[in-house]
Amino acid sequence: MANKSSIDSIKEELLILETKMATEVGLRLNMLRGLHSEQFESGKNLIEYLTLRKEDLRSLQDDLHVHGLSSLASSESHMHRQVQAILERLGKSYTEEELDMCTYSFSKKRIKDKSQQLFGKQLLEDIPSLMVTFDSGFADNYALVKSLLLSGMNVARINCAHDDEATWSKMIHKIKKASKQTGLDCKVYMDLAGPKIRTKLLGKGKEEGEIKVKDGTMIWLADDAKGFDAEEVVISPNEPGIISMLQKGDRVFIDDGKFGGIVEKVKKNKVGVRINRVSSKKGLIKNEKGINFPDTILKIPSMTAFDRSCLPFICKHADLLGYSFVKTVEDISILRETIKELGVKNPSLIIKIETHEAVENLPSLLLEGMKHRGFGVMIARGDLAVEIGFERTGEIQEEILWICEAAHVPVVWATQVLESLNKSGMATRSEITDAGQSANAECVMINKGEHTLEVIATLKNILKRTASHRIKKRFRFRSLKIAEKFMAG
Template structure:
């Protein structure tokens, strides 16, 4: 009988049964090939012709249907790949392991061994797609740095030049603020800075989308903070009024959401600093009771974001303002940031609006911001719909995403998004609150430095605006250069360590 050990809720063979391992591996490969072919056919039928990236994504989705932990551990004990780095090369990895396992057993190889070109083709495709969407890879590091420009950049080209000299590779313009004149001034400053520093700097213009925010706010006691157990109301229209024992009331930027939320739905305020549940709703207003809030409570203020993870909003990702803005954006930007995208049909909607402008070059990139559960669930279809149309990247909008899916699931979900995008050869932007304390206050936290280092596995890391953003670019640049020598995606690079010497023994 084969010896076994218990590991991670799986039973793992520990004997030297190479024949059994080879059979298990062959069965897994056969299942992946069959399921992958079906998925490729489904992608092609729904989205049109697919390229090698989406074909490999189909195989990766097929592979990840299986719990391969027992097989991984058995292969590790024999010095073979654990299959844990198969994202960009699913079938080549399975084939390489099968050939090596057959060689160990002294049997003929069951498949042809993949050459280096085939094995690393996915990595090369991802690098090419990242160059097309995000600009050339900077010298010394694999990951680009994106910086959100403040409004002052429109009148201060020196600010933009300073960021470029420190290492900014992409400038982000948030079209929820300022206006066309300011956006064009910022973009000109970015182009000029690129010429001065001798390297191209891309411009991402992030269209606003249907942002759900508080507007007018009234409070029963302006000095009092809202705590757990308090109630407040949201109103669909008119001037908000205090009703009953509510401590505050607010109107909202999109009144229709008040007509769609129902009793029991959660509402999160200001990036999750407060969570409440709807206790009553009549279409004109909704009464909410606070169930969770940060220490010390919060004040309800205007222009703060609201997330409704339990509510079917039915909102178009493009507002009338977005459609008007796009005519200016396509003349100015290298990339468009697309908020609230959730379904493949949202991609079609944007393409239709872009075509109506008559100004869209094929090189114009698209960045899909993943910020709602529907976008996560539909990510493979979103990538398949865009593939081949134009340069494309995915932004993990971690602030909204955490509020929508729960903070406890964010770490897991951002990992899975990274894996899927690598499988599809789609570059990723790691965004929201990177080095936030450093940008705001001039000093980072230990957790922020670790988070920024994890961002090195993406093709781009985004910094928000703030008084110390220049220092943050310096810190991030140095950190990403160092991390480039230690890790590529999920693969440790094992460069020589210089922190220890024989005298340390």
């Protein structure tokens, strides 16, 4: 027989949590009423989930499990109703009006409906939708586009950081033609390029477009090559104002983290970075490679002048608009106001989580995005891994999935999915495991490569095998820093 005092203790703790959830929701009612009407219950559940996740509930979870009760794991989408269900088992009675309408079945349907709204109807309902990144060559290859659609592509991704409107138009024409001919729906997703923080060699190696560096090399970041010797390595981050934002001790990563360094010297209009990690075999820093500054608060807009010039075309042709390098609520507000000023239709919004700041601000970003009826999140794991550290990527992508599930916000799992298979025709073992993890998202993005059709076939096979297992994990609720930060705000 269960110990009565321990049962009473569990009940008391759950009642306290329920009161806290009601209090936090009450404090944010005005915020919740500002969401799209179809997002209200989802926003409310997000607040309730974050209320619990600012606490360390591991001991309570163990007690619940020992007594044969739900440990609250896998209840992100209907947290308050799950607490109520446990309390009912422990003797508390609720009126019909008191019971939270956000049940397991309600939330499951809500996420399914939102995913279908964003990514279209799927032929295989038990696996995530498949998004395929288009290469320039797709614009002149109708047979390939049709084959991708027949193989299971639900969403075609066009990255506006590459090519131009003429090429994008060709891609869209072939997508629409293939969709009409096959009778299969395919959504068009277009990314805003965002600020292009990329290498531009100004000094040594400028003519070749690459420069060899090794551990201990001092490289300089500057907007121009004035005052440097011909043998010095000078690189522009290709975005005005960044140099003045850097401070001594800030980390700098180049080319997806293949090169790492520390800001050692700060001078007028230039900073010296001492390279302390070279992971590339050839040790070549090339033009047009990404640069990340994880310790630096970059006060540059997420939307550039180029992005603004692309918006009329994107809003006319795209079903989904991808917003790159979103960091703050203001970034989303600026995009919304810009679209309103242009007087064009508003595609469904997908914000890309790819910076440390975006992770910290995730709950606020979700609530701002949920002012839209159609809204989703992309975990852009390439830049994100460099920004937060590769060793934290697995942990953070799980946290993003949990928080988005609590908000009933569909997630796109992106970057390097089966990338070796796509480029070389052979997948690594770790890639297969990673692809299996992607079953926890509502959509999986495949990058461009030579073996895209094979990647789709392999990914579908993996997802079919793992989808039926994915809700059986049991997570423990230690306190989440993201939740603590939001609830304290």
